Amino acid sequence: MMKDKKIICPLLLDQETYSPDTIDLLNNVDAINYWLPCLEEMARKFVSKVSLLNPHDKTATERANYSWQKFHDLIEKIKYNPDLFKPLSIRTLLEFNEESLRNSNFHDAWFLQKEKETTAAFAQYEDRINCVDSIEDFYLKWEELAKGLVAGNLFDWGAKAIADILEECNGFGLKQAMQKIQQRPWFHDDLDKWINRLEDASYRKAVIFIDNAGVDFVLGVLPFIRQLLKQGTDVVLTANSSPALNDVTCNDLKLYLKIAEQKCSVIKNAIVNNRLIGIENGQKGPCLDLRNLDSDLCQQMQSADLLILEGMGRAVHTNLNAKFKVDCLKLAVLKNEWLAKNLGAQQFSVIFQYDPAPEISI
Missing domain, CATH: 3.40.50.10880 (Uncharacterised protein PF01937, DUF89, domain 3)
Structure with missing residues (x-):
């Protein structure tokens, strides 16, 4: 189980100015135009594969579709209003998708x-x-x-x-x-x-x-x-x-x-x-x-x-x-x-x- 207490890496040279994300999608038009559909397609691909990954789970495809729909809805909202989701990065979008899967009762969908x-x-x-x-x-x-x-x-x-x-x-x-x-x-x-x-x-x-x-x-x-x-x-x-x-x-x-x-x-x-x-x-x-x-x-x-x-x-x-x-x-x-x-x-x-x-x- 994940612990609540989190600490910044003690090995960072400058903890004050550290930012994890290499690309800030909010301020990069080319990047956001590429990564939004790319990440959405990645999430969609999981739906087609989920029954193979979870062969004994009869509700897997339905739940994966539900999770993908949440991710799709977020992407659509971001297209019209990028300020809606901050910080907007590949990291935060991938974390949102994984959290959505967990909320759809996929504890570890890739385990098998x-x-x-x-x-x-x-x-x-x-x-x-x-x-x-x-x-x-x-x-x-x-x-x-x-x-x-x-x-x-x-x-x-x-x-x-x-x-x-x-x-x-x-x-x-x-x-x-x-x-x-x-x-x-x-x-x-x-x-x-x-x-x-x-x-x-x-x-x-x-x-x-x-x-x-x-x-x-x-x-x-x-x-x-x-x-x-x-x-x-x-x-x-x-x-x-x-x-x-x-x-x-x-x-x-x-x-x-x-x-x-x-x-x-x-x-x-x-x-x-x-x-x-x-x-x-x-x-x-x-x-x-x-x-x-x-x-x-x-x-x-x-x-x-x-x-x-x-x-x-x-x-x-x-x-x-x-x-x-x-x-x-x-x-x-x-x-x-x-x-x-x-x-x-x-x-x-x-x-x-x-x-x-x-x-x-x-």
Whole structure:
């Protein structure tokens, strides 16, 4: 259950001026003309898929239609009066849609899909770890892990281009995703700089805001944090308090870590020794508002020296311009063509942005 007490992220460089949203739809005509119908179509698509996601729920389609109608009505009102809904952003509209679904008794509509994809991904976990462990060179090992992490982020049912691929291609996995995304050099490619930093000294503690279930978490995130753990870094994985699309929830995370520790001694030892923990972040949508974090997470953040924001929702739609007191990685595949072009990139371009902690003058 989500806690009421929310705190602003202690790692933000300037808490007073922080704004989560990268695009303010209220003051961007091109953006609002694109995103209103785009988000409405995303919500509508859920209606056609809901019976497959909830096969034993005879009222699922009816309730999904009701929820979509509420979202549609809001979009229509905003078209005529954008000032009606403030702040008007991709984040707040997605949160409204998720809240509407919860009010229509969809506690976790994507649960079966997440379970299916995560089970399939765990069947490939050992092979992925063996592949990584076979690479002796420090640089090449971390390059492979980074490629796997960003490629895993492709598995996002909230992105139409990806949903179409996943529905049409049964055999689409991490290997295919690594071929689908932009090849290096990436659109924003700080990987070399980050690996050089990593080679200088290990981080004490990393806090990672995770994204999607399935391939993203199991074959992207877990191998990445496993290597951090092997290098002496404590890791805090943080997931949504409430369900949103196929994102990992805190309840999911606890279950996935129990499965992972049965398959991996590095993960198991880290959990036993309290070097790897899973915790909720207080969020209820697929984006990230760092002004509203769970208090326990903020306590854990106090001793962190690395922050990782994974996925378009957490690192592009929100927080792309946010600055932090510690080293920060912002990782995402640009799965939306309009957004990619708006940033000067192409669809499936990769952002691997490394922002070092600012130097403190004495």
